[in-house]
Amino acid sequence: MRFDIDRYKEIVDTLARNRSRTLLTGFGIFWGIFMLLIMLGGGNGLKAILSRNFAGFTSNAVIVGSSRTTKPYGGFKRDRYWSLDKTDIEAIKTLVPESDIVTMMDAEWGGAIVYGENSYSGIIKGLTHEYEGVEAPQLMFGRFINEVDCEQERKVCVIGKRVWSNLFPDGEDPTGKYIKVKDSYFQVIGVDSRSGGINISGSSDQSVVIPYQLMNKLYNKGGKFDIICLTAKPGADSEVLQEKIRGLLSRRHTIAPDDKSAIMILDTKKVFTIVDNLFKGVNILVILVGLGTLLAGAIGVSNIMMVTVKERTTEIGIRRAIGATPRMILSQIITESIGLTILAGMLGILFSVLILWAAGSVVSSMPDFSSGISFQIGFWTGILVLLMLVFLGVLAGLAPALRAMNIKPVDAMRDE
Amino acid sequence: MLIELKDVNKTYFGAQPLHVLKGINLGIERGEFVSIMGSSGSGKSTLLNILGILDNYDSGEYRIGGKLIWDLSESKAAEYRNKMIGFIFQSYNLISFKTAVENVELPLFYQGVSRHKRHEMAMEYIERLGLKDWAGHYPNEMSGGQKQRVAISTALVTKPDIILADEPTGALDSKTSVEIMDLLKELNEREKLTIIVVTHESGVANYTNKIIHIKDGVIGQIDENRSHDAMRFGSEGVLK
């Protein structure tokens, strides 16, 4: 078969000069591709938004919290309040070899935070420098609390993004400035831009983080706190770790071993797995629905081309009469089909990319998301879709082309 | 003998079998200008389609230039049609979304002639047939006579041995019919083209040098018409 530009010009002419037929035929493919990519891109964007919520969190973190007992045990009635303390941390560190970082978290709600004229009511969190290993802060200014801050109980703080934007509305670097938290002054050493996410003791963008020891003293906590954050050693089984901690704490505090409400354990790995599976599911669904739409589009193209071929009996008969071989007709119809599918598909890709881009910039410009949320599809997804288009083109063109091939020149003469 | 038919039979197997050609014996020399006449349904178009390798026959022998036309593959048939035969039909058979010159180029496209060359050749024939100003027009922008000239250009552009015309004036008024027949006559005289015209109009038949009558599926009378007076209406040109 000759492979020259002429053949393609012939196809382009045929498609271009029968515009409404071309439009009608291509729409199914356009729509299929458009929907598939919009859904894939939308899924990517959603995932990016959700992942942002977990950003910084170690995937093997375990959070343990103390809460009222719900079962009588060891001579105690139910509904008893209990708290954790420093000895629990040491006990975990020595008795549970699967644990890596073990650190406390304490929180005070509704503290007035003031800088100059501006004030904000946020959460005061007491943490140690070790907490950085559980949930990495995203610092837009300065640094996080370090070991020296904790040991010397320095009056320093890391403020959340929303606290910062309320106290420093001009957006300046607040490090080095002194802010008043409840009754004491703290020097700002950093701003954490994390927002949302797995919120332990309140959202981090509304928090002021100070060294735990300092908080314990300032607010007369008597060494008690409600939350221990820890991570599992690399390779350690998080389930085993959780079981050991539950056993240890229930012994130390005389709590029914099966009282899951009294010793609340949150395993981020589980959350991550759930979210991951959710997105795998969503992706599979999107791909199935998208492929279905695409296939329906291809069948549509095939159908319309079938009708078209019938309509074109005379044209094809004329071509045959003046010397086109059946193979030339076959390749013409298939090439037309491929051309049409690619044209329509490219338009579908173009439009969906534009819309995804618009969605991405709208979401990224929203105050709560900072920037960089992308709804875009990957380059290779694009290439794959393109290959699929060619394949679909051949598929869609096959039946009509075979039919066209069987048109005899006399059929055309008769069909008047 | 350019065209030779020996006992050619053709039956259409429709709702009930119809034996249309019942043993056609016919010879046509190179350079002849003949017409085939017969009543409607007598099998003229059927015969012409067989001559043009557009359709198969059931038994007998059909030779072009000694070559037996039997059991050809579709692509071989297409090649023969493309190289040896030019068609002219009553309904012009032009492709509606192609301009006049593009229609004329099409047979050359299927021959693999380069774009530039085939445009040149197509324009040459378009101009020869007086359609220079219409080259870029689509068929629906042209009169019947103009369309038939485009069709004739298409038939001529591959320089075929044989021109087959099925009712070429069937859709034209008498004045235009005269022009078309004059054109065919001139082509036969100047280019020594073999031309076979199917018609049921005696005026049209009278233009040709030989009139072959077909009746009941066989060749009947063959009139020599060198003096163009075989038909009653001969001297008055084409009558409608």
Ligand SMILES: Nc1ncnc2c1ncn2[C@@H]1O[C@H](COP(=O)(O)OP(=O)(O)OP(=O)(O)O)[C@@H](O)[C@H]1O
């Ligand atoms: N494909 C076909 N299937 C069945 N019968 C056919 C077919 N083509 C033609 N016929 C029949 O064969 C007979 C001859 O047809 P043909 O077209 O050759 O006649 P014709 O001489 O050209 O007539 P006209 O002058 O009306 O064009 C007619 O009776 C017609 O109905």
Ligand SMILES: [Mg+2]
């Ligand atoms: Mg006929």
